[in-house]
Amino acid sequence: MTRDTWILEDEGPAAAAKYETLFALANGYRCLRGENPFLATERGGSFIAGVFDKSDAQVLELVNAPDPQGLKVYLDYEAVQANEEGAKNYKRTLDMERGLVESAIVFKSKTGNILELRHEKFVSIANVHRWAERITFKALNFSRRILMESTIDGTGCNAVGHPLDCAKHYEVSGTHGFKPGICLSAVTNERRIEIAEASVIACEDQGACLNLLRLRQGRESITEVYELKLEQGREVTVWRFGATFCSRETPGFLAGACERELASFRKDGYCGELSAHEKAWHKKWDAIDVRIEGDDLAQRSLRFNLFHLASSAPSGDSRSSIGAKGLHGEGYKGHVFWDTETFMFPFFLHTQAEVARDLLLYRFMTLEGARANAAASGCQGARFAWESADDGIETTPRWGVDYAGNHVRIWTGDIEVHINADISYAILAYYRATGDRVFMKDYGLQMLLEIARFWAGFVKADTHGKSFSIKNVIGPDEFHEHVDDNAYTNYLVRWAFGKTLEIAGDFENESPDSFAAIMERSGTAKLEFRRWKEVSEGLLLPKDEDTGVIEQFSGYFGLKEYPIREWDENDMPIWPAGLDVSKLGETTLIKQPDVVMLFAMLPEEFPRESKIVNYDFYEARTMHKSSLSPSIYSMVGLSLGKTSHAYRYFLTSIRTDLDDNQGNASLGIHAASMGGAWQSAVFGFGGFSLDAKGIPQFDPWLPEEWTSLSYAVKVGRAELRVRVSRESIRVESDMSLKVVVAGREIMLESGTPGTFPVAKCD
């Protein structure tokens, strides 16, 4: 395994906005966009988890907070810039193993002086309030002072450059010059959340060559200017220490907290903090890494997905979750979608179950909002928001822009109700994998019950009251709006009803006191259970009895066919000729898997033959206009022996942001696609699954390019380490447990690896 597969290189100034996402550094508490210290910012930003505001925006959005990263170096009064004539040997890399970004540049001023610079930045995952930079200067052919300008910028806003959508969500409440050191405080407009950013520059030689020359306090920014005296040939290193606090977690006067933190940070030193940060990453990688031998491109790309997904996870804070774009940008306004439970959740569940628990707790914290959403649609129980911000109230914008640039009504917030079933699914998956009965008692079962109460009121009975429909919804395939009886929704709702009743029964039998308390908290009467059973059994599940194809929704089979005949350079389908993209709902083309999604989530519920028929039918009609699509086709395909497209889909999936194949990487990472990438690697190629009883199964398959695939998964309290080579599968567990490898049931002894011949290989 080469070190190279940990390193990602920047493509240079032309792709600056994209790399501000790709090189963003996050620690769950906050994210600093990957602003290039040697380029003007394109889409800069600093985001703090859970800090949402509405101001004059359409809906609540993740606040693009004051940005502490402003840094400029001036040589002979010229700013050192990577896109200027004097710039040479420019290089910038993301080191995923160590969690830092390194830049280097050699800059020649118009007066002929040549300066060599190296820059390193990290956002500590050991102490989430800290971030820092190390800058090394070497004057190659001169001895003279240079200038360095450090700025905390509070002039920014969300959706900069969008005349109607741009919104400034905070007021700068004060600037403080510590001389040296600067601090800027702000408070959000509606939620009144306070934020303080501070930084200070220090030099390894105790200031002998570093002097603070000027402090500039603007209305919405603060800057300090240092001179640094360089001598030809001698390297000088300076550090910028950064501290960030927010009233969500820190009480009191935040500028004071910043000042104290900067002092203790300086005492601990840059190297001290960096070392703690690297150790924490080492530990994290040990849990999450998936190793691919023989395919460096796939290895590096997959790690890129895992790095950012892991960086996005809340750091012990159950009041926030992961937005569709991580903490990495303004895309989807920082909102939490089904993406979290359906695509990202399995990764955390099987590598860091405590994070998975926090993600579910976030939903529990928003129950009040979910009840309000249900009430707004005339139902009891809980209806979790399709787009969720800080309080669970539905925050989907009502207006947007379609593929043709038209101003269109967005219906997802009104009718994409499957989110409720997705959350039930995640709670149940968590319970199956961890057996965490305390969670189920305190939070899980209550949510399942409140969700079930919603469905019971939301379904429509036919005139006989025997069969039930879920009408006027949007399924995962958003090309078709206002459909009745979407297969994905109906199947998942029915399944969740069954599981909810089952677990409720268990609790009633085993802990009647707890059960009574849960029933009371959720407002559920035992009487309701009979109705739930009727609804569940009577829910319509349309299917073509001749072909076995499950109809995606009532009437889908009658839509117009537009066969896909062309693919772009990324192997993504091209819109068929003659199609009107504003009328996709009239065609059988779909955005992403809907029926096929069920096979990924509930494999045991469908016979293999049915899965094959449906996979073939729907794959041919999928435009993959969601980044969530390819990974699912890869993974489900592998489970069905359809290996020919699996690697192509996998590569498309793990390259989503790297190749920017959705065209919007600058707005943040595709966090769900990253979760899908892990699922595709571990569930798909790694062949890992849990059966209905929670017993681990391994049935791997390796693409031609790969010599081996290794990963770790947690099941209950056990950690399993798996290595698949072309010859064998090796499974090791730190606890004794039963596993099924390539169809054979085996009792694994703790610490004694079992090695088994390969069942299938390319």
Add this chain to the structure above:
Amino acid sequence: MTRDTWILEDEGPAAAAKYETLFALANGYRCLRGENPFLATERGGSFIAGVFDKSDAQVLELVNAPDPQGLKVYLDYEAVQANEEGAKNYKRTLDMERGLVESAIVFKSKTGNILELRHEKFVSIANVHRWAERITFKALNFSRRILMESTIDGTGCNAVGHPLDCAKHYEVSGTHGFKPGICLSAVTNERRIEIAEASVIACEDQGACLNLLRLRQGRESITEVYELKLEQGREVTVWRFGATFCSRETPGFLAGACERELASFRKDGYCGELSAHEKAWHKKWDAIDVRIEGDDLAQRSLRFNLFHLASSAPSGDSRSSIGAKGLHGEGYKGHVFWDTETFMFPFFLHTQAEVARDLLLYRFMTLEGARANAAASGCQGARFAWESADDGIETTPRWGVDYAGNHVRIWTGDIEVHINADISYAILAYYRATGDRVFMKDYGLQMLLEIARFWAGFVKADTHGKSFSIKNVIGPDEFHEHVDDNAYTNYLVRWAFGKTLEIAGDFENESPDSFAAIMERSGTAKLEFRRWKEVSEGLLLPKDEDTGVIEQFSGYFGLKEYPIREWDENDMPIWPAGLDVSKLGETTLIKQPDVVMLFAMLPEEFPRESKIVNYDFYEARTMHKSSLSPSIYSMVGLSLGKTSHAYRYFLTSIRTDLDDNQGNASLGIHAASMGGAWQSAVFGFGGFSLDAKGIPQFDPWLPEEWTSLSYAVKVGRAELRVRVSRESIRVESDMSLKVVVAGREIMLESGTPGTFPVAKCD
């Protein structure tokens, strides 16, 4: 004469900063930098004559005021930008005849919609508080709304991008939304000058397709967003009306003044104001134009010089003058130098004498500051500032950066005293050309006396008290600092002493009461006159008696010679090899004419033979590192029959900003070089001069390329129109007067042109 010689075309986005100067529009009251409506601003700005502030800058500087020009057009949510892929047929031109900038672009959005835009801007010279734009839209292949964003930006500062020098000179004191219409008020930090900028957008169809959608009020900016509904193929025109007021000239609540002005501007209409503006330019061009037939490049370039120089002139405001960079940028901090009196003044004197008078009145208004400067150097009388802002106190920065990038002490403010003699010279030239005795009585003579008083105290007597020196000065050639007895200074001081005594004598004889009052105002006692005469007669004028070369200063002949052997592509000398540019003072190389400058200003004071010897000697040592240099060599050369270099120097001079041959056109125009260009054209090629008695003389010479040269000059109350062809000189006057043409004295009858054979031609 083709229309083409009135039009200047932009070189495109790469040269944006330069064209923000070249396409700046000014009316003497204010200047709006030539910001491209389809490009992000590089060095934007808005300047109002006389609005200086210091704040935390090194010295008082012309304030880069709130900028009302922010304009963005969004097609399908993409900003229309000239440097984007979708931009086609981009063109921007300055129409000097009409005083406006026109832009055109065709922009294709990523969704395929194509929009054609035409944009026109003018800053009215008919009503200096008004500026306006006309924007014409045509949707070529779609029908849909587009968005337009109009901003008044108060976030800017002076010296943006300079970490130590940048300074914000005002606070935004309020923003006002008129709905429609926006206004931003600001007040400067020290001088407490209030400024208000306002604008509103209106549509020719009375708003049927234009709607105000949003008003955004930031802490330091205000923006309004309009939608404009376009129908395929139909042209729609909108106007932006702008109004600007400042407490220097307007009392009361400025935002109210803006609102009223916008209302009356809308009533007058865009076309109404444009027509008044064009008429005013037509009248101005009639007075100032110099027509060259046969050489379109020279014609267009020369007009460019006259256009901006005329635009910079104070509009009836004798409290401000013209900075070295016009009103067009931040270069030289908006300060007024000798450039105004020595280079620009003759142009105004002979085309718009009322402006020349205002320029001198500005100096009179700063007399108190000049007295303080004199007192600070231990002298009586007046010492006008080398760099002057609003009050005449010396404002030269004490520190700057040299050619090698070193931080160096600037001595000009301390010792470049010849400015005082230059002002005397301009007063005397004004008096000779206009005979304006009222001016001389009220202002001119008082200034001459106070200047003379300064010199009388500033000179140093030798031990015998017979000869006098002016020690430790800088002459026009700034390569040599701390020199004694600079020829330019000493000759001009001596000459001014003589003229001052002469005019004082006249006044004493003819208007003894006025004379007594003037003497009292200037604090002069008659006794002082004897000392002045002694000083004047005893001032050292060093010269080599063998060669006849006037020594530029004591000891110059002993300096090291570095012969100039190479010239760059603009025919400008290249630093000789082996030279240390930080030690220019040790060489005979000079920056610009010093001795030769005297021949331009006082031709009658030197014999022709002496002029030739000195011209040859100094031209060979001149690096032309000032834009003021080539025009003087051109003009003096022509008077000496040295025609071979005259055209080359002339072209260099008129192309200074167009070719950016000093490398700093982005910081403002080279206003002195523009004055020099006119002098070179009219005094040099046109052969116009006044003899010591004020009698007009014409002795023209045409370069090979030219078929004719025409110009108008004012002498006293007479306006003379001159046309020089290869065969003859035609002179016409609106008053009868005596002229000398090619050495022959002639009595010109009013309205009867005289035509004379050519004396010399190439």
